[in-house]
Amino acid sequence: MTGPDHLDADRLSAPGGQPVLVVDAAGWRRPLAPIQAVVIGIDREGALPTVVADDFDLLLTVAESAPRPWVTDPQADRLADAVRANPIAATIAAGVLRLTARLPLADALQVESLAYSALLGGREFQRWRSAAPGGAAPCPTEPLAIAREGDRLLLTLDDPTNRNAMSAAMRDALYEALANALDDPSRPAVLIQGAGKCFSTGGALAEFGTAHDLAEAHAVRTLHSCARALDVLGSRGTVRLHGACVGSGVEVAAAAHRRIAAADSWFQLPEVRMGLIPGAGGTATVARAIGRHRTLWMLLSARRVGARQALDWGLIHAIGDAP
Template sequence: MLQTVKPLAPADLCWLDPADCGPGSPHPYLLVDTDAGALDEQAVAALPCPVLGLGKFDPACDTHVERRDIVRVATAIHKAPLAAMVLVQLMRMTQSMSPQAALIAESMAFATLQQGLEFKRWLSDTGSRSAAGPPARAPLLIRQERSSLHLTLNRPDEHNKIDVAMRDALCEALDLAVLDRGICQVVLTGAGKMFSSGGSLREFGTTKDAAVAHWVRTLRLPAQRLLQLGPRLVVHMNGPAIGAGIEMAAFAHRVTASRKAWFQLPELSYGLLPGAGGTVSIARRIGRHRLVWLALSMARVRAAQAHSWGLLDALS
């Protein structure tokens, strides 16, 4: 098991050489005692690794950890230091961007990691990839009641995973809602016991050219449509939401969930970062520091905790 390192004083960061931090260095992350003083935001921004605060909240940190979480987070970073670095650099950069621009930046960062050693290692370890065949049932149920459009993710036997067929069906339905101002409300939920298990892992890496994959995301990412719906979008999560599931849901003006639901961002274990809009949607609900903690810890967060953070507006 990894041993907890001794926290640095905030002043120590100003003397660190960035070349001594980050992937391939002795310091893939830095743990800082925030009770010992304030951090220099410019010093943090220059470091190519996550800066973890231990103690009172300091906004210059990338995230804050409790002592009980240090080994968990540190272990995840040691396994995927490139993905951890790109994640925090992205979040430092996009916090002042418009949501639309931040989505493009997220896709570019995701594309960068798709060519990275960590993602390629995950692909090698998990075997060959292939796109799913034609769906046995309609991936998305669409029902209109007067001025409300009801959309239901309809793959309960596959935990409502977001594969190409589901993504395309969502984009088509959301395009209709964006264009038709007579639709006053779009209600999104899932069939079965899980809202969504996130992206289809069997399709990860099937587009070999990362630049082409970025181009496809800019055209076919549901997040862009969800963002445009603004106050018209309501999401109810009938169960757990993983990865893209919670990333998409967090765009809604109102988000509710079952009390039995839980949420997780597991992308770091693939050598990636949240790529379905979550660095925008989740961060703008709960702040970038909690988003980074979710992504680095890959912990499951229960509905009650998510509600207290503001990720959910109500429980049912």
């Protein structure tokens, strides 16, 4: 195909006014010019045509039970509107997913965090923050319960009043426990679970946007990355999920070698609607589990993914109880 030249490609971006490009997936090829628009390829016939997946940020089809990287969703307009609602966050999300797919996990987490800190200073996030409800129950002084059972370490997110919202205190406590497990010469297995009705509803909303130094926030975020520590644990790391697993509540969990979910579990990435991208590792951990195309679909749609779909996609490994 004849694509835009380098100057004309400026319009295919958030600053250029066209942050999303919806195209027929069959036969479309990405132009050489560096477009920033989110490219959504559509298969309206359900034929699942042969495509070059790297040319697209998202591939939609009407075919049932479509294989990766396709997503069965005929509502491209709704996803395009989500891009237009928060064009900077959406196009950065697509760009970060493209880049981090080629990087080792630790490097991918650095890239994500840098982009996340940049978006914290952006107008889209400030607009969300000004409209967001305030207030939350106080965080407990010990938001993580730690127990040793033989050669297994049991870590329980223990703030059920706040639905185990991942506050800075909880994140730091979880990171310290994981770091201790990594340093422990007895090499214990680690099981992470949540107390109460759900695993975690993600970041503590009352803390969003409270960092005064966004550069320092990036340094702290990457220094205490629970996703990185859990990934380094390798086969010793398991998570037991139930109920809501939202934002960082799925991003950290997705780094575990073994992910077991109860039948009532559901998963959601709402960050783009907040003018952000994942900040706890999701562009790397979730994307490694289900692919970057389906991860972007979760971000743009903000839909809940149930346990059965999560199992089919590879976000979890089994439905049931952890051993």
